[in-house]
Amino acid sequence: MKIEVSEKLKVEIAKFVKLINDTDIxxxxxxEIIKRAVNLINISSKESFIKGGQHIINNLKAQKGEAENVNNNK
Known part of the structure; x- marks a missing residue:
């Protein structure tokens, strides 16, 4: 899935760059427009990565808490 998203992102970036380059500015x-778009993509990617990491950490903490509860009840 990650590869599919990366490919879609590459295609959309190429379309965006073509649109900007074909514009009379x-x-x-x-x-500057392309640079800012790339920065937004980088920020978005980092935030997604961080959220994914937080989700994994929360799941591990929940599993650890469940294991501790089982051990305490024995």
Whole structure:
């Protein structure tokens, strides 16, 4: 699934860059728009990675808590 998402992201980025490059605006503005879009994608990716890590940690803590409850009840 991660590969599929990465491929879709590459396709959409290519379309976005083509759209910007085909637009009649200054080269500096084009570069700035693309740079900001890349920054947004990077931030989004990092936040998703962090949320995924937090989800795993929470699941492990819940499993540990369940194991401790079982051990305490014996």
């Amino acid at each position: 200054s080269e500096d503005l084009k570069k």
